[in-house]
Amino acid sequence: MKKPGALTIPESKIGSMVFWQQSPEKNFEVLGSKPAGLSENEAASRLNTIGFNSLDTRRKTTPLGLFFNQFKSPIILILLAATIVSAFVQDWTDAVIILVIVMGSAILSFSQEYNASNAARKLRQQVTLKAKVLREGKEMIIPAEYIVPGDVVLLAAGSLIPADGILLEAKDLFVNQAVLTGETFPVEKKPGIISAGASLEERTNCIFMGTNVRSGSGKALIFATGVHTNFGKIAKRLTLRPPETEFERGIHRLGYLLTEVMFVLVVSIFALNVFFQKPILDALLFSIALAVGLTPQLLPAIININLSKGSQTMAAKGVIVRRLASIENFGSMDILCTDKTGTLTLGVIKLDGALDTNGIPSDIVLHASWLNATLQSGMANPLDEAIQKSGSLVIREDAKVDEIPYDFVRKRLGIVVNESEFSISSSKSNCTLISKGAFENVLEVCNQLLIERQVLPLDDASREALVQRYEDWSSKGYRVLGVAAKSVEKKERYEREDEEEMIFLGFLLFFDPPKPDVHDTIMRLEKLGVKLKIITGDNRLVATNIANSIGLANPKVMTGSELDNLHNEAIWHSVEQTDIFAEVDPAQKERIILALKKIGHVVGYMGDGINDAPSLHSADVSISVENAVDVAKEAADFVLLKQDLDILEQGILQGRRTFANTLKYVFMATSANFGNMFSVAGASLFLPFLPMLPKQILLINFLTDLPEMAIAGDQVDDVFVQKPHRWDVAFIRRFMLIFGSLSSLFDFATFAALLWGFKASQETFHTGWFIESVLSASLVVFAVRTRLPFHKSHPSRIMIFFTALVGLAALLLPYSPLARLMGFTALPPLTLVIILIIIVIYFFSAELAKHWFYRKLSNND
Numbered sequence: 014m015k016k017p018g019a020l021t022i023p024e025s026k027i028g029s030m031v032f033w034q035q036s037p038e039k040n041f042e043v044l045g046s047k048p049a050g051l052s053e054n055e056a057a058s059r060l061n062t063i064g065f066n067s068l069d070t071r072r073k074t075t076p077l078g079l080f081f082n083q084f085k086s087p088i089i090l091i092l093l094a095a096t097i098v099s100a101f102v103q104d105w106t107d108a109v110i111i112l113v114i115v116m117g118s119a120i121l122s123f124s125q126e127y128n129a130s131n132a133a134r135k136l137r138q139q140v141t142l143k144a145k146v147l148r149e150g151k152e153m154i155i156p157a158e159y160i161v162p163g164d165v166v167l168l169a170a171g172s173l174i175p176a177d178g179i180l181l182e183a184k185d186l187f188v189n190q191a192v193l194t195g196e197t198f199p200v201e202k203k204p205g206i207i208s209a210g211a212s213l214e215e216r217t218n219c220i221f222m223g224t225n226v227r228s229g230s231g232k233a234l235i236f237a238t239g240v241h242t243n244f245g246k247i248a249k250r251l252t253l254r255p256p257e258t259e260f261e262r263g264i265h266r267l268g269y270l271l272t273e274v275m276f277v278l279v280v281s282i283f284a285l286n287v288f289f290q291k292p293i294l295d296a297l298l299f300s301i302a303l304a305v306g307l308t309p310q311l312l313p314a315i316i317n318i319n320l321s322k323g324s325q326t327m328a329a330k331g332v333i334v335r336r337l338a339s340i341e342n343f344g345s346m347d348i349l350c351t352d353k354t355g356t357l358t359l360g361v362i363k364l365d366g367a368l369d370t371n372g373i374p375s376d377i378v379l380h381a382s383w384l385n386a387t388l389q390s391g392m393a394n395p396l397d398e399a400i401q402k403s404g405s406l407v408i409r410e411d412a413k414v415d416e417i418p419y420d421f422v423r424k425r426l427g428i429v430v431n432e433s434e435f436s437i438s439s440s441k442s443n444c445t446l447i448s449k450g451a452f453e454n455v456l457e458v459c460n461q462l463l464i465e466r467q468v469l470p471l472d473d474a475s476r477e478a479l480v481q482r483y484e485d486w487s488s489k490g491y492r493v494l495g496v497a498a499k500s501v502e503k504k505e506r507y508e509r510e511d512e513e514e515m516i517f518l519g520f521l522l523f524f525d526p527p528k529p530d531v532h533d534t535i536m537r538l539e540k541l542g543v544k545l546k547i548i549t550g551d552n553r554l555v556a557t558n559i560a561n562s563i564g565l566a567n568p569k570v571m572t573g574s575e576l577d578n579l580h581n582e583a584i585w586h587s588v589e590q591t592d593i594f595a596e597v598d599p600a601q602k603e604r605i606i607l608a609l610k611k612i613g614h615v616v617g618y619m620g621d622g623i624n625d626a627p628s629l630h631s632a633d634v635s636i637s638v639e640n641a642v643d644v645a646k647e648a649a650d651f652v653l654l655k656q657d658l659d660i661l662e663q664g665i666l667q668g669r670r671t672f673a674n675t676l677k678y679v680f681m682a683t684s685a686n687f688g689n690m691f692s693v694a695g696a697s698l699f700l701p702f703l704p705m706l707p708k709q710i711l712l713i714n715f716l717t718d719l720p721e722m723a724i725a726g727d728q729v730d731d732v733f734v735q736k737p738h739r740w741d742v743a744f745i746r747r748f749m750l751i752f753g754s755l756s757s758l759f760d761f762a763t764f765a766a767l768l769w770g771f772k773a774s775q776e777t778f779h780t781g782w783f784i785e786s787v788l789s790a791s792l793v794v795f796a797v798r799t800r801l802p803f804h805k806s807h808p809s810r811i812m813i814f815f816t817a818l819v820g821l822a823a824l825l826l827p828y829s830p831l832a833r834l835m836g837f838t839a840l841p842p843l844t845l846v847i848i849l850i851i852i853v854i855y856f857f858s859a860e861l862a863k864h865w866f867y868r869k870l871s872n873n874d
Contacts, residue, residue, distance in 0.1 A: 032179045032236045033207040033216045040179055040234055046163035048181070050147030059161035066160045066176055066238035068245050080123045142647060144175045147232075160238055168231040169390075171622070173647050174220045177242040178233035180204045184390055185229035185418045190221060193244060199227040199420075213243060225626070228418040230390045285697050296703070315678045315724065322725040323671030331654040332664035339634060339650035341675070343617070343668030346634045347737045348609055349538065349661070350546045350602075351619040353559050354395070356656055357547070358525040362395040364403050365491065369519040370462050370475075372482055377463070378519035379403060382496050384435055385428045385449045388413040396494070396523060409434065414444050415507045422598070424550075425450030425458075429507050432500070437516055438468065442500035448512050452483050452520070452552075455495030459517040468516055479517065486522055487554035490562065494521040532564035534658040541665060542736035543617075546592060546609075548602050548628075553595040560593055568592035573601045584608045603627040615737065621645050621656070636661065669734040674724050676738075677798050680748055681721065684797065685790055687753025692760035702775045706836050709783055716819045717790045723812040730799050730806050751866055752797060752859065759789065759855040766847050776838040780827045781848055783837065787823035789852050791816045796859040800867050803860055 032040050041047055051059075142157045147165040157175040160166065166178060168186065180186075180202055187199035193213065205218045213221070220233050223244035239245055283300035287293055317337075324334035334340060354360055367379035383404045386397035412434045417427030427448045435445050448455055456479065462471045469475070486493050497515040501507070535545050549556050553570045560568040570593045579587060588608045597605070602618075606628050609616045618625070618632035621641035629635035629648035637649035638656040646652055653660050696704035705713075763785045767773040773781060794816065799806035827837040840848075 031209045033219050034209045037181055044163040049150035050165040051163050052149050056161055063161055065158040067158050160235055162236055164235045166233050166235055168226050170226050170228045172226045174224045176222050176235045177237040178220050178235040180218050181232045181234055183231040185416045186231040187227040187229055188224050189227045190224035193221050193224055282694055282697050316675055319671055319675045319725045327664050327667045330663035331660040333652045336650045340668045341672045342634045344672040345615045345737045345739050346617040347542055348544050348614045349617045350548050352549050353547055357531050357563055358527050362399045362523050362525045364399045365524045366522040370464055375519050378496050381447045381498055381518055382449055382521055384430055385447045388428050389426055417507055417509055424454040427512055437498045438500050442502055444501050444503045445498055446501045447498045449496050452493050452495040455497050458512045459497050459515045462517040484554055487552050490558040492523040492551055492555055527559055527562045548594045556593045556595040570595055573597040576601050585612050599627050603631050606631045666734050670729040673729040673733050674727050678721055678724050680797050681794055683749040684752035687749045688756025691757040705779055709779055713786050716787050719819050720791055720812055720815040723815050727809045727812050728807055730801055755862055759851055762851055771844050780837040780840055784823050785848050788820055789855050791819050792856050793859050796863055
C-alpha cells in the first residue's frame with residue numbers, strides 16, 4: 014500500500030512525465046501532494062532522497078577532498094614518486110625529509126584555503142534566494158534549494174521561478190523566459206491542459222526554473238527540481254559557469270607562461286647536470302624540487318585566500334560578495350551607473366498631493382488612484398505603497414473585475430472595478446477602467462478631461478496647460494503620475510487596447526528628498542576615480558532637479574528617445590559626456606551599459622528591480638540590495654545590506670585592497686622565480702656539485718611560503734586605492750625582468766664570496782646560499798610590497814611576525830641538531846657576517862631600483 018503523501022513514480026522518471034497534458038487532480042496524485050501542499054515531514058524526506066534544488070552538479074568539496082587537491086600538481090606527484098624511488102635505491106632519510114616538507118606545505122595551504130572558503134560560503138548564505146510555498150495549507154518562506162517535487166509554490170512579480178512546475182492558478186501572470194527559450198517579450202501563463210507534444214514555448218501552463226515573473230501572480234505545483242529541470246539539463250550539457258573576469262584571465266595567462274618557461278629551464282638544468290656527470294637520481298630530484306620551488310604553485314591558494322578574506326572584510330562593511338572573482342572588477346570599476354531612488358535620495362517616497370486638472374486637491378483623484386494601487390496584483394512598488402497609506406477604505410470582495418498589468422512600454426497600470434466602487438459618468442456601463450502611470454503615457458490615451466466634476470473635451474489648449482503644470486512640478490523635484498478613467502462594458506477579459514478615449518482625472522505628486530550627505534559621497538567617489546552616472550525612468554526635469562540639489566552643476570542630460578535616434582558610434586561618444594540618462598526603459602539601460610564597456614570602461618550597475626536584470630547581467634560589476642527582487646539579487650555580484658553609496662564606497666576600497674594584496678604575491682613570486690632560475694642555471698654550469706640539495710630547495714620553498722600566506726591581511730597604502738587599477742601583464746613582465754635580474758645578481762655575489770673568498774665546501778656553500786635565499790626573499794618583500802619608501806608603508810603585524818620567525822629559523826637551523834639531516838653545517842662568524850652584509854645591500858638596492866622602476870618604467874600605472 015502506498016504511503017500517504019509519497020511519490021507514485023520514481024523521481025528519476027519524473028522528467029519523462031507530460032504534466033502539462035494532465036489535469037491538476039492527476040498531477041497531485043502522481044506527485045503524492047495536495048492543494049494545501051506537502052507536510053513538513055514529507056518535504057524533509059523528499060529533500061533527503063532527491064537532494065537539493067540546485068544546478069551545481071559538482072561534488073561538494075570536503076575537507077579531505079580539499080586536502081588532496083593540494084597534490085594535484087603533476088610536479089608534486091612526480092616529486093613524490095621520485096622520492097619513493099630514492100628511498101629504495103639510496104637514502105631513506107632524505108626521502109622522509111622531503112616527504113615531511115611537501116606534506117607541511119600541503120597542510121599549510123589547506124588550512125588557510127579551507128578556513129577562507131568556509132567563511133566565504135557562510136557569507137554567501139546570507140543572501141540565499143527564498144521561495145514562498147504552501148506546507149499543510151500554511152504559507153512559508155524557505156530557501157529555494159529546499160523545494161522538492163510536490164511543493165505548491167506561490168509566485169509574484171519579481172520572483173525567480175525556482176523549479177519546473179505546472180500552474181494551478183494565475184492572474185495576469187507574465188513570465189520572462191528568454192534565458193530558456195530566447196523569446197524577447199514576457200509570455201502570459203495560464204492554467205489548462207496542453208498537448209503532449211508541445212514545445213517549451215507552447216507550454217503556457219508550465220513554469221520553468223531560471224525564468225522570472227514579470228508581472229501578475231500565480232500558484233504552481235512543482236514537478237521537477239535541480240538537474241531534472243529543463244534548465245538543469247541544459248546546464249548539465251553545457252557546464253554553465255560565469256565568464257572569467259579580466260583578472261582571472263590574466264592570472265591564468267601568467268601562470269601558464271611561468272610554468273611553461275620554468276619547465277623548459279628545469280629540463281635544461283637537468284640535462285646540464287647529467288652532461289657534467291653528476292648523479293642522475295640526484296640531478297632528477299634536484300630538477301623536480303627546483304620546479305616545485307620556481308612554479309607559482311601557491312598562486313591559486315593565495316588568490317582564494319585573498320578573495321575570501323576580502324569578502325569577509327567587505328561583509329563587515331555591509332557588502333555581501335556573491336561571486337568572489339568579481340572583487341577585482343569592483344576595485345577596477347571607474348563608472349557607476351545607478352538610479353536615484355534610495356541611492357541619491359532617502360528612498361522614503363511620500364504622496365505629496367492628489368490634484369485635479371486645475372492643480373487643486375481632489376478626493377476623486379485620490380480615490381481612483383487608491384483603488385488602482387490597492388487592487389493591483391503585480392509588482393510591489395514604493396509609489397503604490399505611498400498611495401495606499403493615504404487611505405483605508407473598505408473594498409468589497411467583488412470590487413475588482415480585471416487587471417491590465419503594468420509593462421515598461423506602456424508605463425501604465427489598468428484596473429477594472431465595478432461601477433459601485435467608482436463611477437466616472439452617468440452612463441449605463443457597469444464597470445470603470447482606472448489607469449495610472451507616467452503622465453505622458455496616460456495623457457496620450459485621453460481625449461477628455463475632468464474639470465470640476467464635468468467631463469470636457471481635451472483640446473490643444475487644455476493639453477498644453479496640463480503639460481505646463483507637469484513640467485512646473487517636475488522642475489521642483491516632484492515625480493508626477495497621471496490618473497485617467499472611463500466607463501466600460503463588463504466582459505470576461507480586458508486588454509491594453511481598451512485603454513483609449515479615456516478621461517484625464519488629475520495628477521499624483523510624489524516627493525523623495527535627496528540625502529543630506531550624498532554630495533560629499535559622490536565627491537569622494539570621484540576622487541577614487543569612479544564617475545557617477547544616473548540612469549532613471551523619471552523625466553529629465555525631475556532627474557535634473559535632483560542632480561542640482563546634490564551639487565551636480567549643469568549636468569548633461571540625455572533622454573531615452575534621444576538615445577534611440579543615435580547610431581552606435583554616436584552613442585559611444587555621447588555616453589562618455591552624459592551625466593544623466595532620463596526617461597529610459599530596460600533595453601535602453603542595457604544599451605548604455607554596453608556602450609560604456611565598448612569604449613573601455615569597467616562599468617558598475619546598481620539596481621533592485623525587475624527591469625534592472627538585463628543591465629545587471631551586462632555590467633562588469635553588478636550590485637543589488639538585500640530587499641531587491643529575487644531576479645535582481647540573482648544577477649548581482651554584490652548585495653548591499655543597505656542601499657547607500659557610503660557602503661558602496663567602502664566596498665570599492667576593499668576591492669582595491671584585495672586586488673593590491675593579490676598583486677603583491679604576483680610581484681614577489683614572479684621576480685623571485687625569475688631570479689632563481691638564472692642563479693641555479695648559472696651555478697649548475699661551474700659547480701662540481703648540485704647548487705642545492707632537493708630537500709634544501711623544498712625547505713626554502715616551505716619557509717618563504719609562510720610570510721606570503723599572511724599577504725591577505727597585509728595593509729595597503731592609501732595611494733594605491735585612490736584610483737582604479739587593472740590587470741597589466743606587460744607591467745608585471747617588466748617588474749619580473751628588473752627585480753629578478755637584481756635578485757640573481759646578488760645570488761652570484763653570494764656564490765663568489767663563498768667559493769672564491771672562503772673556499773667553501775659543498776656543505777658550507779649549501780648552508781650559505783640557503784641562509785641568503787631565505788633571508789633575502791623574506792626581507793625584500795618589505796621593499797617590493799609598496800611603491801612608497803619602505804619605512805613609510807607599515808606591513809601587518811602578522812606578516813612581520815612570520816617573517817621574523819622564518820628568518821630566525823633559517824639562521825638557527827645550521828647550528829641545530831637538524832643541520833646534519835638537512836646537509837647543513839655551522840658557518841664561521843665572518844662568513845655569516847658577509848652574507849648578512851650582502852643581504853642588507855640587496856635590500857637597499859631593491860629599494861633604489863623600485864623608485865627608479867616606478868618613475869621610469871611604470872607608465873604612471
